Amino acid sequence: MSKYHLPEGMPIPVPENDDLSKPYWEGLRQSKLMVQKCQGCGTYVWGPEWICHQCRSFDLAWEEVAGKGRIYSWERVWHPVHPALKDHGPYIVVLVELPGAQNIRMIGNLLGNPEQEIPIGAEVEVAFEHHNDADPAYSLAHWRLV
Amino acid sequence: MGRRTLRGQVAVVGIGETTYYRHGQAPDPEFKLALKAILAAAEDAGIDPTEIDGFASYSNDRNDPSRLAAALGTKQLRFSNMQWGGGGGGGAAAVGNAAAAIATGMADCVVVFRALAQGQFARFGQGPQVPTISGDLAMQAPYGLMSPGQRYAMKVIRFMHEHGVEQEALRAIALASYHHAQSNPRAVMNGRPLDEETYDASRWIVEPFHLFDCCMENDGAAALIVVSAERAKDMPHKPSYLLSAAGGSDYRCGAPSHNHPNYASSNFATVAPNLYEMAGLKPSDVDVVQSYENFTGGVMMSLVEHGFFPPEAANDFLKPENLLSRTGQLPLNTSGGNLAECYMHGLELQIEAVRQLRGTSTAQAPDVNVSMVTAGPMVTPVSSLIFGSEATL
Ligand SMILES: [Zn+2]
Numbered sequence: 432m433s434k435y436h437l438p439e440g441m442p443i444p445v446p447e448n449d450d451l452s453k454p455y456w457e458g459l460r461q462s463k464l465m466v467q468k469c470q471g472c473g474t475y476v477w478g479p480e481w482i483c484h485q486c487r488s489f490d491l492a493w494e495e496v497a498g499k500g501r502i503y504s505w506e507r508v509w510h511p512v513h514p515a516l517k518d519h520g521p522y523i524v525v526l527v528e529l530p531g532a533q534n535i536r537m538i539g540n541l542l543g544n545p546e547q548e549i550p551i552g553a554e555v556e557v558a559f560e561h562h563n564d565a566d567p568a569y570s571l572a573h574w575r576l577v
Numbered sequence: 578m579g580r581r582t583l584r585g586q587v588a589v590v591g592i593g594e595t596t597y598y599r600h601g602q603a604p605d606p607e608f609k610l611a612l613k614a615i616l617a618a619a620e621d622a623g624i625d626p627t628e629i630d631g632f633a634s635y636s637n638d639r640n641d642p643s644r645l646a647a648a649l650g651t652k653q654l655r656f657s658n659m660q661w662g663g664g665g666g667g668g669a670a671a672v673g674n675a676a677a678a679i680a681t682g683m684a685d686c687v688v689v690f691r692a693l694a695q696g697q698f699a700r701f702g703q704g705p706q707v708p709t710i711s712g713d714l715a716m717q718a719p720y721g722l723m724s725p726g727q728r729y730a731m732k733v734i735r736f737m738h739e740h741g742v743e744q745e746a747l748r749a750i751a752l753a754s755y756h757h758a759q760s761n762p763r764a765v766m767n768g769r770p771l772d773e774e775t776y777d778a779s780r781w782i783v784e785p786f787h788l789f790d791c792c793m794e795n796d797g798a799a800a801l802i803v804v805s806a807e808r809a810k811d812m813p814h815k816p817s818y819l820l821s822a823a824g825g826s827d828y829r830c831g832a833p834s835h836n837h838p839n840y841a842s843s844n845f846a847t848v849a850p851n852l853y854e855m856a857g858l859k860p861s862d863v864d865v866v867q868s869y870e871n872f873t874g875g876v877m878m879s880l881v882e883h884g885f886f887p888p889e890a891a892n893d894f895l896k897p898e899n900l901l902s903r904t905g906q907l908p909l910n911t912s913g914g915n916l917a918e919c920y921m922h923g924l925e926l927q928i929e930a931v932r933q934l935r936g937t938s939t940a941q942a943p944d945v946n947v948s949m950v951t952a953g954p955m956v957t958p959v960s961s962l963i964f965g966s967e968a969t970l
Pocket residue numbers: 469470471472473474483484485486487488
């Protein structure tokens with residue numbers, strides 16, 4: 432039994448060459464959910480981008496947002512497409528919207544029984560998972576029903 | 578300048594394809610498959626292949642037009658075009674691009690082609706097997722969201738949730754494709770009929786997609802020859818006139834990490850109105866539809882967004898009897914398509930749309946004058962087109 436929700440051996444997330452998403456991944460290491468917010472008009476920008484799509488300002492700052500959301504959609508994966516997931520069994524991916532941040536959406540796994548019913552609209556909270564022994568070390572943001 | 582339109586300016590006059598194979602089973606390398614399909618299309622059009630002066634493809638096809646032109650000994654290369662975007666979203670746009678080149682005098686005879694040999698190259702339905710990953714994929718792959726099916730299932734789940742769509746609606750789309758493949762000797766699934774019980778008992782790939790909701794992966798190649806409408810009149814086959822082509826996607830469709838505002842969508846929200854506007858037609862004018870099936874849920878949303886029924890009517894409309902070629906009110910995927918004929922990235926659907934207008938389909942719909950293709954739902958950009966008979970001009 433892996434100490435992580437999904438087996439070890441999945442691709443390790445790292446920032447791009449231009450470091451666009453680096454503050455997000457660094458935030459997760461400290462159990463913080465960091466997203467971009469436009470300093471010109473207050474729009475939350477997610478996923479990471481260099482410009483605000485609302486007012487075209489380049490002045491985007493990284494801010495911590497509350498790890499509380501609602502399930503917007505979900506899927507239960509049965510057929511593995513990665514060797515690390517072979518024989519693992521089903522798992523649930525959720526798309527979570529964050530009402531505290533203009534309903535931007537984030538992807539994660541839903542913790543708990545993989546065969547549970549998944550109610551769209553249900554409230555969830557973030558659960559950080561730290562892969563300290565990976566090289567490089569990284570962290571993920573999962574979700575659990577409240 | 579008059580009204581800018583492609584309507585009636587060009588026609589498909591030649592169609593060609595190789596034998597369709599299960600993935601990894603093609604006896605030829607991919608480039609040779611491309612050559613064979615192009616030669617078959619030229620022969621069907623009754624033209625000398627050296628007359629081809631333009632090439633159009635999509636989805637980063639690996640077979641470079643300069644190499645093709647050199648290998649075929651074409652007299653000159655005037656148009657070399659790639660539609661951006663992955664999946665089959667560029668299938669109709671590539672025909673539109675070819676048409677635009679011809680209509681504006683940039684080329685005279687353009688071949689639209691697609692070739693796939695997944696034994697020679699990587700398969701689509703596999704996750705990235707790399708130690709590290711970055712960019713938008715890094716927000717998804719570590720959570721086991723990797724393959725096309727996994728990328729689009731949540732759009733379909735959300736749509737089904739918003740509109741109360743049942744699994745049986747998706748099943749009807751799969752059953753129609755398999756039904757049509759049984760009369761099509763080219764179809765990889767010819768001789769392998771599908772019934773409701775088999776569908777229901779089939780394993781989940783990713784909910785809401787059973788095995789039979791997912792396209793195959795195949796090897797082969799397909800090609801279409803496009804010329805001006807004027808020249809098409811003198812060709813051996815009845816021309817399939819292009820009435821309209823449209824591509825693209827709606828507001829912030831490509832927003833990263835599944836943040837497209839209009840999420841529960843096949844991404845035709847703006848493309849379909851543009852399509853009908855150029856054609857001067859409405860959904861009820863369409864006689865037969867080939868709708869790209871990466872997954873049945875994408876077909877369902879494509880049909881909704883092209884106006885064939887409102888989302889609330891999906892359960893009532895999407896019944897196999899409504900989708901069958903000879904008797905249904907909307908004959909759908911009449912060759913078997915990506916599910917059951919061959920996954921030629923949707924170019925086999927364009928060929929089938931032409932066959933329906935010629936009256937040579939193996940599941941011929943009655944009295945076809947308007948024949949539609951929708952390409953690559955849920956990716957961005959998507960595209961669609963409408964072919965018409967001479968009577969529609
Ligand atoms: Zn702004």
